[in-house]
Amino acid sequence: MRTIDWVDGAVELVDQTLLPDKCVMLRVRTVDELVDAIQRLAVRGAPALGVAGAFGVVLADGDQAQIARLRAARPTAVNLAWGVDRAAAHLPEGREAVLAAALRVRDDDIAACKAMGERGADLLEGERLRIMTVCNTGGLAAVERGTALGVVQTLHERGRLAEVLALETRPLLQGARLTTWELGRMGAPHRLIADSAGPYLLAQGEVDAVLIGADRIAANGDTANKIGSYALALGAERAGVPFIVVAPETTIDQATPSGEHIRIEDRGDEEIVSFWGVRVAPEGTPTLNPAFDVTPHDLITAIVTDKRVIRP
Numbered sequence: 001m002r003t004i005d006w007v008d009g010a011v012e013l014v015d016q017t018l019l020p021d022k023c024v025m026l027r028v029r030t031v032d033e034l035v036d037a038i039q040r041l042a043v044r045g046a047p048a049l050g051v052a053g054a055f056g057v058v059l060a061d062g063d064q065a066q067i068a069r070l071r072a073a074r075p076t077a078v079n080l081a082w083g084v085d086r087a088a089a090h091l092p093e094g095r096e097a098v099l100a101a102a103l104r105v106r107d108d109d110i111a112a113c114k115a116m117g118e119r120g121a122d123l124l125e126g127e128r129l130r131i132m133t134v135c136n137t138g139g140l141a142a143v144e145r146g147t148a149l150g151v152v153q154t155l156h157e158r159g160r161l162a163e164v165l166a167l168e169t170r171p172l173l174q175g176a177r178l179t180t181w182e183l184g185r186m187g188a189p190h191r192l193i194a195d196s197a198g199p200y201l202l203a204q205g206e207v208d209a210v211l212i213g214a215d216r217i218a219a220n221g222d223t224a225n226k227i228g229s230y231a232l233a234l235g236a237e238r239a240g241v242p243f244i245v246v247a248p249e250t251t252i253d254q255a256t257p258s259g260e261h262i263r264i265e266d267r268g269d270e271e272i273v274s275f276w277g278v279r280v281a282p283e284g285t286p287t288l289n290p291a292f293d294v295t296p297h298d299l300i301t302a303i304v305t306d307k308r309v310i311r312p
């Protein structure tokens with residue numbers, strides 16, 4: 001199954017807000033619908049956002065204001081702007097050239113995820129690995145297979161996966177809803193844990209490696225990823241566990257020198273004052289809701305891309 005694709009003149013994508021209960025495909029025909037899908041996380045994850053951005057330029061049909069709005073729909077994952085720019089570069093050649101460029105973004109992502117899975121599995125030592133991960137970095141965050149969870153899938157296919165400990169990933173529960181769903185479909189052994197249990201379980205020696213994805217990697221290797229990644233990096237360093245970032249080359253942003261320059265999306269009050277539509281905090285509680293954090297490069301053991309292994 002492809003998470004996102006171009007089908008009969010429209011973008012077709014899995015509506016991830018409905019998982020794990022329902023797997024429904026959404027057909028998106030306008031930039032307005034696509035921006036809405038991106039902002040409510042019907043489509044999400046850096047590589048999938050890159051593909052959505054590229055397809056969105058086809059839908060925009062040369063309208064520069066719409067292209068600009070799409071490019072800014074979510075600020076932290078560099079892949080969205082990158083995908084938009086890569087397709088938009090072909091606007092002077094006409095719609096067919098833009099569509100061809102967008103299809104190349106899709107195909108390159110499929111190839112990159114396969115390459116990362118193999119390189120990551122080759123890098124890890126040990127025969128029966130216990131992996132900790134946060135958010136969702138599987139096929140749902142890309143077109144197929146994904147980044148960090150793509151490495152997990154390759155390990156599983158090679159018979160080298162003992163277990164995955166998946167953080168639930170509050171507030172939107174990408175780990176609880178999406179990662180466990182994907183691991184179940186793969187038949188990979190896993191247990192779901194509360195976010196705050198991550199560093200403790202690392203200290204208890206329950207984990208052989210932490211594998212995460214990335215939304216933007218600065219030129220010096222500082223990495224923005226789902227909120228909670230930094231706590232895992234600190235816990236992993238203290239426990240002597242490798243902390244590995246898996247991301248395509250397209251997530252490396254040479255224009256951003258270091259993590260302090262990365263814009264972190266704040267997603268507002270609603271997601272944390274309530275849980276699945278039920279208010280859990282007193283009316284009017286002020287909030288801070290950063291969707292991502294930045295792990296400094298010195299806490300990262302290795303960055304695995306589709307082309308190389310970087311040791312920041």
Ligand SMILES: CSC[C@@H](O)[C@@H](O)C(=O)COP(=O)(O)O
Pocket residue numbers: 041044045046047077134135136137138141142146147148174212213214215225226227291
């Ligand atoms: C392969 S996905 C890498 C990242 O995009 C992923 O870890 C992540 O943080 C996604 O956040 P989300 O807010 O669900 O888009």
